[in-house]
Amino acid sequence: MTHDEIANIAPRVGWDLHCHTVFSDGTETPETLVKQAKQAGLLGVAITDHDTTSGWGAAQQSARRLGFPLLCGTEITAQFDHVSVHMLAYQYDPNSPRIARMFAKTRDGRVRRAKAMVRRLSEDFPITWDDVLAQVKEGSRTTIGRPHIADALVRAGVYATRSEAFSGAIRGGSKYYVPTPSPTALEAVQAIREAGGVSVIAHPADPSRNRMLLSDGQIEALIDEGLCGLEVWHRGNAPDQRLRLLDIARSHGLLVTGGSDWHGAGKPNVLGENLTDAEVVKQIITRGAIAPVIPQDSDKPANSAVFPRA
Ligand code: AMP
Ligand code: FE
Ligand code: FE
Numbered sequence: 001m002t003h004d005e006i007a008n009i010a011p012r013v014g015w016d017l018h019c020h021t022v023f024s025d026g027t028e029t030p031e032t033l034v035k036q037a038k039q040a041g042l043l044g045v046a047i048t049d050h051d052t053t054s055g056w057g058a059a060q061q062s063a064r065r066l067g068f069p070l071l072c073g074t075e076i077t078a079q080f081d082h083v084s085v086h087m088l089a090y091q092y093d094p095n096s097p098r099i100a101r102m103f104a105k106t107r108d109g110r111v112r113r114a115k116a117m118v119r120r121l122s123e124d125f126p127i128t129w130d131d132v133l134a135q136v137k138e139g140s141r142t143t144i145g146r147p148h149i150a151d152a153l154v155r156a157g158v159y160a161t162r163s164e165a166f167s168g169a170i171r172g173g174s175k176y177y178v179p180t181p182s183p184t185a186l187e188a189v190q191a192i193r194e195a196g197g198v199s200v201i202a203h204p205a206d207p208s209r210n211r212m213l214l215s216d217g218q219i220e221a222l223i224d225e226g227l228c229g230l231e232v233w234h235r236g237n238a239p240d241q242r243l244r245l246l247d248i249a250r251s252h253g254l255l256v257t258g259g260s261d262w263h264g265a266g267k268p269n270v271l272g273e274n275l276t277d278a279e280v281v282k283q284i285i286t287r288g289a290i291a292p293v294i295p296q297d298s299d300k301p302a303n304s305a306v307f308p309r310a
């Protein structure tokens with residue numbers, strides 16, 4: 001298949017299964033996410049903040065009130081040897097002790113790590129820990145990350161935008177950078193499975209995040225632990241890698257998903273720019289431990305046919 005042919009098989013109608021809100025490094029509330037997804041004409045949307053379930057309640061309330069279909073998920077920070085891995089987890093039991101412990105540990109580690117970065121940055125830039133906290137919208141319910149440090153640097157006038165900060169002082173490999181202590185990707189897949197959820201590797205072939213991508217062997221090791229899918233339709237995946245990902249998905253019977261990685265004003269990614277097919281969402285719902293929000297009076301005819309558990 002050529003690049004064009006691959007682009008042609010990406011879903012043009014469907015769900016956006018990768019979105020961030022103020023409960024991590026997005027700039028908008030879960031309510032705005034649901035409203036904008038509805039306005040954009042999507043079939044449904046998933047909330048997937050980093051290492052937390054804090055936004056699920058607000059997202060579920062908004063989805064019910066607005067009559068719009070919603071899945072709940074999380075983008076889990078993990079690593080496989082030296083490769084940074086983001087693992088999307090959908091429809092798992094948020095009260096599962098193992099996954100809740102994993103998130104608490106990562107969030108504590110993220111705070112320590114962000115403080116360490118700010119200590120280093122403060123030697124050369126006008127930035128304090130309080131300046132970073134001022135950029136955090138939901139207090140301790142928000143998962144802290146480099147974007148909040150970026151916002152503080154923008155506020156201080158050091159950079160014009162978040163993206164500029166990510167190309168500058170806070171980029172991976174800068175002398176101010178400190179990594180986030182993370183569970184292994186194998187642990188993440190096990191924890192998601194134990195919590196009854198569906199695991200999908202986020203942007204598995206994004207060369208801007210890793211010098212080395214996950215190898216076929218590494219992906220197969222995750223499949224052996226219960227990995228369910230690959231996020232093929234994501235702007236970060238290199239075009240020449242998508243066929244490889246589709247081949248792996250086909251030969252192992254994995255789900256193929258897509259999402260925008262929307263962060264509101266925090267990134268240029270447009271809500272709905274990449275989508276997941278309704279049939280794949282149906283699989284996620286069938287396999288997942290918790291009920292999705294699927295409004296009975298939804299005006300989208302596909303829903304009644306596609307969602308038997310509604
Ligand atoms: P962290 O997990 O704290 O290392 O921060 C990484 C997060 O920063 C990712 O999840 C992205 O959402 C965000 N990010 C990465 N690059 C950029 C960029 N160029 N502009 C805005 N946000 C970015
Ligand atoms: Fe993010
Ligand atoms: Fe990610």
Ligand code: ZN
Binds near residue numbers: 020075261
């Ligand atoms: Zn993301």
